[in-house]
Amino acid sequence: MDSLKEDLKKHIIEELNLEDLQVSDIDDDALLFSADGVGLDSIDALELIVLMEKFYGIQVTNPDEGKEAFLTINTMADYIEKKKS
């Protein structure tokens, strides 16, 4: 699970061009879409949907489903685990 979270952070930094961030800068429970957290926006949310399919083979067909799953690194990892099992 921890390596999944590490991987996820790496992919997010890479795919969303968060060049000013390191893996260690993102807390597992930091709110991804809050300005006090990672500060992602609506286009990032769509890019996360692309990322889910590209790296984890998970298709998110409804962006609203993504909103709940993409709250934090923890919720994303849970979502991936659940979809894979």
Add this chain to the structure above:
Amino acid sequence: MRSITAYCQISEDACYVNGDVVAQKNEESPDSWFKQLYKDLAIEYPKFYKMDMLSQAGFLGSEFIKQTYPGLISSYAEDEVALLFANSESSADTDIRFKESYQDKGSPSPSLFVYTLPNIVLGELAIRNKFYGENMFAVLPKFAPDFFLQYGQIMFETGSKAVLAGWLGILEGKVEVSVFLIEQNKPDGLQFNKQNVIKCASPDDQA
């Protein structure tokens, strides 16, 4: 009297403000040329990394002008600064990358798609500087000083108090960028005429 009060030119390996070199590309650096320039500015604007090269070019040009002359642009009210930009390639640099995303990389990338319009750079400049004024992005077959001269004058005649203009030639590694500020009733600067537009903005006439 209208004059070009500041101008920034960026080529593939150097950046000039008012004709003076302010940065040169470090070939040893692991960072891209534009990232080097962003770091030189020593500002905190993480959104820079999300921009495509066209938007980064306009951003860097305007930020170097602002850094050389603090307060130069911010002295205007929200609606008073017009944005007048052009190039020959439209957003082709990013268009090519977006096409690759769905042709070769499996899925159309939304974050690339939103940059596949040349006027997005105007939005980035507006957001950064709170510019609510006039916008114009034109695609011209080649650099045309008359376009800037004519439409720049028109923007003043129709109520703008300053015009931030630029030529943003960005395509697959080519960098021919100039950003210049046109103001009125200022004692300094170069008269806003064809010769000076060529001097400040022509890609063939870089400092």
Add this chain to the structure above:
Amino acid sequence: MTYIGAEEIISPLGQNIQENFEAVRENRSGISLVPKVGFNKEDIHLAKIITLIKKNKFEFLLIDILEKVLKRIDASIIPSEKTLVIISSTKGDLDRDISNPFAPAVAALMKYFNLKSQPLIVSNACISGVLAINAANNFIKAGLYEHAIVIGCDVISDFVLYGFQSLFAVSALPCLPFDKSRSGITLGEGCSAVVVSKTREIYTSSPLELLSGTSANDANHISGPSRTGEGLYRTIKRTLEQNNVSADEIDFISAHGTATVFNDEMEAIAFDRLNMSDIPLNSLKGYFGHTLGAAGITETAISIQMMHHKLLVKSLGYSEAGTSKTLNIATENRTSELNTILKTASGFGGCNASLVFRKL
């Protein structure tokens, strides 16, 4: 005074302005379900010109529309240094040359009609059409040209369709502007034109008066509309003020109305802030789809026809209010004396533009 007229449209609804207005008057839509064109080979609703040639269609449409415009004006103004052609387009012919999407078609147009001035391409997302008409007016008022032919053109491509799909912005049904159940855009393609001039005599039928227009940026987000309708509010306010026109003089608003949830909500907020929510309004996207660079000109052309025919055409696809501020959306065609019309547009990059034209 600046005049506007000689409006022409090529779209799925027809090959000229008469056919197009006839279709709109009959509330026919150019949108149809096109099989297997989506990124995952889904069927997608598009306003596609089925008969359009496959190769170099952007160039073909530019030449075709200018041929049509020629019949509506004194054709001798075309090969003249006093005439400027302005082309409004977001993507030109990117399937022909992605690195150079405009130049080959524009060079062909220049050669075909022996144009003397280099055409100007305005590429400002979905406000390109309104901005191009405003630019034409500005060039003429500044005395730089006497006439401007403003052409808007965009064609449907995989590129643009897949892009809007990646944003989850494509409607599963034909688009429903301002409606409660709207869920995105329907892409369209087309080519349209208007002629802006300082000389009334060049028109073969009566033109209208074009007042000056403006643009404004939201300064908020590059792809999401402002929650306060900031830029749209500001451009309309500025356009009305510059022309000394008050909101209650506007008889009709030709809105942008793309049918995305956020865009239409943004427009409703802006019109409400301007105390303009009682003014009759429509979106023409239900007829033509969203034709991007052609939209502002197509919608201006139809609005000109509405004025001539004294007919307010209904906003196709609208049945139930679906914005937080209620607008006066036309639900049926109705006879109406339209003297002054406001046209608005908003687009990616946070840009907004508006213009006003009125009866002579």
